[in-house]
Amino acid sequence: MTPVDGDSAAIRREKAAWRWASLSTYALAIIFVLLLIGFCLWVPHFATWANFANVLQRNSIIGIVACGMLLMIVTGGFDLSVGAVGAMSSVVAAALIVQVSMPLGIVAALLLGLAVGVVNGFFIAKIGINPFVTTLATQVLVTGFLFVGTAAQPVYGVPESFTVLGLGRIGPIPIPTIIFAAVATVTWAILRFTTLGHYIYIVGGNKTAARLAGINVDRVILTTYALGGLFAAIAGVVLLGQTNIGQPASAADWPLTAIAAVVVGGVPLSGGVGQVWSAVLGTLLLGVIANALNLIGVSPFWQPAVTGAVILVAVGLDSYQRKQRELR
Amino acid sequence: MLLEMRDIRKSFSGVQVLRGVDFSLKAGEIHALVGHNGAGKSTLMKVLGGNYADYDGEVRLDGEEVRLGAPRDALQRGVAIIYQDFSLVPDLTVAENIALGREPRGRLSGTIAYGRLRDRSKQEAERLGIALPMDMPVRRLGVGAQQMTEIVRACSQDVRILVMDEPTARLAPAERELLFATMRRMAAEQQVGIVYISHFLDEVRRLADRITIMRDGAVVETGAGSSYTVDSLAKLLVGHEIVASLRPTQAGGAADGAREALNVRGLSIHGRPPIDLSIRRGEIVGLAGLVGSGRTRFARALIGDVRSAGRVEVGGRLMKRRNPERATRYGLVLTPEDRKASGLALTSSVEANIVASALGKLLATAGIVHPGSRARMALDMIQRFAIRPPARKKIVGQLSGGNAQKVLLARAVASRPKVMVLDQPTAGVDIGAKAELHNQIRLAAQQGAGILVISDDLDELLDLSDRIVVMTAGAMSGSFRKAELTRASLLANMSRLPGRA
Structure with a gap:
């Protein structure tokens, strides 16, 4: 083979790979739209605004958590403590709202979430424990404190008016969804317009290279976990708005559901790549499928099994494509 | 037998x-x-x-x-x-x-x-x-x-x-x-x-x-x-000796008395013998040594990625508490030897890699990136370094070795450094890209940077450097004007064990 032939073949291959890459970028969006159309046509009561609003309201909380999870996954980590932080946030907010005042309850809950995130980031970045172990430990730790502090009893007595935050609407749009949209927009802006966002990608792509290029890798990692904790706390307050009860045993499924949403959105756990719309789309995709199953009368017990299958298929297709591309 | x-x-x-x-x-x-x-x-x-x-x-x-x-x-x-x-x-x-x-x-x-x-x-x-x-x-x-x-x-x-x-x-x-x-x-x-x-x-x-x-x-x-x-x-x-081509002295701009870009005094890693080194503005200094002689560790110590004792001054300013982030702010940058393992974020775009070192220092205020500045700098550098394909959104992992190396050098140059330390700047790149990289290194020197080049390629060192220093077993064992050196004498100097000169 002459070098010239080799070159043009390489260019052709590259172009083909490029086309594949851009196709798989939009594949998820296309699948999502096709699913929506299919559900609208065949699933009874699916295509009503009441149902859409219901889906949005139910999934906004996980969407908020997924935005934080996305940041951490892009740096090459993840956070198993977001559920514990969410529960903590809703219990603390409930207790303070009942005993002191609503603004203080909300602010304290958010600050506590931020603090747990900082602790996670500290142990991961500065001490060097891996994210799995660190956030597993803080999850258990926070849950433990929560059960001790409440004697495992739910906190009642939050005024009815507080449910506006979880169940209210502005016009036709649920308030949790507006909060979700705001969090997603902030996440997008961080990734798009700030040095932090820029560094998150470089750090996730190659920590050594980032460090030698003069990027403060520890600070970047710490900040993403702090944001992850903060977002989980926001989600916890919204949860309180939906239930009106500070329930220490709630939110246990958040970490894995949020990771699933981001991963189904096409973001690899290996880090370095990922966009906000992936987290948003992944969340909505899982939510819409669960809703459709529910509407056609499938037992809710089937839902986790279906979620698992969706993860395997969506991520499997993406990973297999990537592997084939590398083999060429 | x-x-x-x-x-x-x-x-x-x-x-x-x-x-x-x-x-x-x-x-x-x-x-x-x-x-x-x-x-x-x-x-x-x-x-x-x-x-x-x-x-x-x-x-x-x-x-x-x-x-x-x-x-x-x-x-x-x-x-x-x-x-x-x-x-x-x-x-x-x-x-x-x-x-x-x-x-x-x-x-x-x-x-x-x-x-x-x-x-x-x-x-x-x-x-x-x-x-x-x-x-x-x-x-x-x-x-x-x-x-x-x-x-x-x-x-x-x-x-x-x-x-x-x-x-x-x-x-x-x-x-x-x-x-x-x-x-x-x-x-x-x-x-x-x-x-x-x-x-x-x-x-x-x-x-x-x-x-x-x-x-x-x-x-x-x-x-x-x-x-x-x-x-x-x-x-x-x-083999037969090739006389190192002498390039015109003004090309390096290294007139005697030019201000010092880098001044290292008594830099010692883990109690190894202290190292002194000074590089003037516009001067290219080659660092020769065998594999394992400690060149890369020295380079990493300079930017504070490896702990060391001693003083490092960049452009006359003493660097307190050395670490890579501060070094970049002082204007001392490194391009690491293994561009895949420790040089570039392969999953990120050409643009993202090029601006990585400059971003915090030149392109942002209070953590917010100036709109458009990132793309402008990337396009400037892509043009200046003739990076192929000239696409700022191209993922770096898909570039050829030569172009990836250009991105790495462009990242260093984009941060407007006073001193660049280039560890194996042309390892594994083709001859065309190598020539272009050499020109860019000379250009950076002309514009006033002091440059330290680490290379296994003796011809590259002799061709590029105004002066060559030699390291053996973690210590500086010699410093030579280029005119004093041939390939054979340089190799002989690198190959002697310390204390047996």
């Missing part, structure tokens, strides 16, 4: 790497194989190790022709090769590492008889006259003891030919002497033939019975070890 290799040829995708090599080894002989990087030493030894099935030529062991099609063929005939990078399992003990892959079975199937394993490994070490702490995990051994473990493991089967590729590059002097004594004893007592690859020319001269010199895939000559001097070996290694 224990081993005879005749007219060995090997090509990689049309490029001939071995062009008819003859090599022989007697039982009980230490035979050194020397040559510059790319001379074909390692390829020849890989043929002997059975790593290439498609070589041409003839290999005879004890006069009998053999075909070495797979590593298994070589092993079965008693050929053992110890490569530069150890292949030990860090958390297993010395005894377990020695017995790796041939553990004695216990009474129950699937179990290992640890007692017998330990005794056997101990015996095997003692047979070679090597004392090792059998129950210690390899992780906790020094480099020298790890090397010894490798040797015992390699020799545990009936070894007749032992090949060692640069075994002393990372050893301390005392460990080195111990290794030599072991090698001599193995040769004399066990009648093992040892092939010994090294860049340390005076060490080779003292140790080897015979020396074979290779250059450009062929043997230059073979002779008795005692018949060479360091200088005669160096001359044979580089």
Whole structure:
């Protein structure tokens, strides 16, 4: 083979790979739209605004958590403590709202979430424990404190008016969804317009290279976990708005559901790549499928099994494509 | 004759790497194989190790022709090769590492008889006259003891030919002497033939019975070890002398008295000898040294990625508390040697990589990036460095080596540095890209940066530098104006062990 032939073949291959890459970028969006159309046509009561609003309201909380999870996954980590932080946030907010005042309850809950995130980031970045172990430990730790502090009893007595935050609407749009949209927009802006966002990608792509290029890798990692904790706390307050009860045993499924949403959105756990719309789309995709199953009368017990299958298929297709591309 | 290799040829995708090599080894002989990087030493030894099935030529062991099609063929005939990078399992003990892959079975199937394993490994070490702490995990051994473990493991089967590729590059002097004594004893007592690859020319001269010199895939000559001097070996290694092309002095802008870009005083890593170095604005200084001489560690210490004592001044400002982030802010940047492992974020775009060092310093206020500035800088640099394809959104992992290296250099230049440390700036890139990179390095110097170039490529150092400093075993052992140097004299200076000048 002459070098010239080799070159043009390489260019052709590259172009083909490029086309594949851009196709798989939009594949998820296309699948999502096709699913929506299919559900609208065949699933009874699916295509009503009441149902859409219901889906949005139910999934906004996980969407908020997924935005934080996305940041951490892009740096090459993840956070198993977001559920514990969410529960903590809703219990603390409930207790303070009942005993002191609503603004203080909300602010304290958010600050506590931020603090747990900082602790996670500290142990991961500065001490060097891996994210799995660190956030597993803080999850258990926070849950433990929560059960001790409440004697495992739910906190009642939050005024009815507080449910506006979880169940209210502005016009036709649920308030949790507006909060979700705001969090997603902030996440997008961080990734798009700030040095932090820029560094998150470089750090996730190659920590050594980032460090030698003069990027403060520890600070970047710490900040993403702090944001992850903060977002989980926001989600916890919204949860309180939906239930009106500070329930220490709630939110246990958040970490894995949020990771699933981001991963189904096409973001690899290996880090370095990922966009906000992936987290948003992944969340909505899982939510819409669960809703459709529910509407056609499938037992809710089937839902986790279906979620698992969706993860395997969506991520499997993406990973297999990537592997084939590398083999060429 | 224990081993005879005749007219060995090997090509990689049309490029001939071995062009008819003859090599022989007697039982009980230490035979050194020397040559510059790319001379074909390692390829020849890989043929002997059975790593290439498609070589041409003839290999005879004890006069009998053999075909070495797979590593298994070589092993079965008693050929053992110890490569530069150890292949030990860090958390297993010395005894377990020695017995790796041939553990004695216990009474129950699937179990290992640890007692017998330990005794056997101990015996095997003692047979070679090597004392090792059998129950210690390899992780906790020094480099020298790890090397010894490798040797015992390699020799545990009936070894007749032992090949060692640069075994002393990372050893301390005392460990080195111990290794030599072991090698001599193995040769004399066990009648093992040892092939010994090294860049340390005076060490080779003292140790080897015979020396074979290779250059450009062929043997230059073979002779008795005692018949060479360091200088005669160096001359044979580089071949006919090419006079380093002198470039016009104003090109470097390094007029005497120009202000200092970098001033290093007493920089010491882990109690190693202190290093002084000063680079003027516009000056290109080459840093020469063998693999393992400590050049990369020195570069990392400069930017504070490796802890060190001493003073580093950048543009006259003393750097307090050195770390890479502060170094970048002071205007001292490094392009690391391995662009894939430690240079670039391969999953990110050309743009993202180019602006990585400049972003916080030049393109943002209070953490918010100035709109459009990122793309402008990326496009500027893509044009200036002629990066192909000229697409700022292209993922760096998809670029060719030369273009990836351009992105790395562009990242350093984009941060408007006072000092650039370039570790192997053209490793593995094609000739065209190399020339372009050299021009860019010169241009950066003309614009006032002080530049330190670390390279294994002597021609590159001689071509690019105004001045060359040499490191051996972690210490600065010499500084030369370019006019004083030839390739051979530079190589000779690099190849002397410290204290034996």
